[in-house]
Amino acid sequence: MKNSSRAKQLLSGIGLLLVVAFSRADFTIEDSFEGCDYEKVYKLTNGQFLVCESYGYAYSYRPEVYTLDGGRVLVDGDEYRGRVVNGRVIETQIDGDWEGCDFDVHKLMNGMRLVCSTFFYEYAFMPSVEIFMIDGLPNKVVINGDEKSGVVVVDR
Numbered sequence: 001m002k003n004s005s006r007a008k009q010l011l012s013g014i015g016l017l018l019v020v021a022f023s024r025a026d027f028t029i030e031d032s033f034e035g036c037d038y039e040k041v042y043k044l045t046n047g048q049f050l051v052c053e054s055y056g057y058a059y060s061y062r063p064e065v066y067t068l069d070g071g072r073v074l075v076d077g078d079e080y081r082g083r084v085v086n087g088r089v090i091e092t093q094i095d096g097d098w099e100g101c102d103f104d105v106h107k108l109m110n111g112m113r114l115v116c117s118t119f120f121y122e123y124a125f126m127p128s129v130e131i132f133m134i135d136g137l138p139n140k141v142v143i144n145g146d147e148k149s150g151v152v153v154v155d156r
Contacts, residue, residue, distance in 0.1 A: 028062055034059055050084055092128075093127065093129055100119075102121075128144055
């Protein structure tokens with residue numbers, strides 16, 4: 001019984017390698033891939049998003065992504081739990097100096113407002129802001145490349 005199970009795993013792995021070797025990628029990550037973490041989101045070149053549902057570290061630039069059955073994806077040859085979903089990203093900037101959050105409100109260049117329900121300090125002049133609006137997930141706010149908790153964006 002044990003050998004039969006191992007043989008099935010081996011054949012499954014060989015089949016997976018054959019699928020990857022003889023097919024085109026389903027998707028490509030837009031920029032760097034720095035492994036998966038739960039609910040980490042990567043932009044794909046087709047406008048969709050890869051949402052990670054497991055943890056694993058790896059690094060590659062613009063890797064190919066294959067979707068497998070059972071909520072699994074293959075990224076640059078490594079298997080992760082994850083899914084490809086629809087959503088959108090709003091890209092804007094803080095209007096002026098950014099000194100972090102102090103339970104306050106900050107104006108964004110697109111007219112929206114960033115509302116802080118926490119405290120942290122960092123400084124930047126007009127840092128970039130990305131608002132990820134992904135199907136099935138709460139919105140994520142990324143400022144200068146760092147995801148921020150305790151921060152939401154509201155319309156005007």
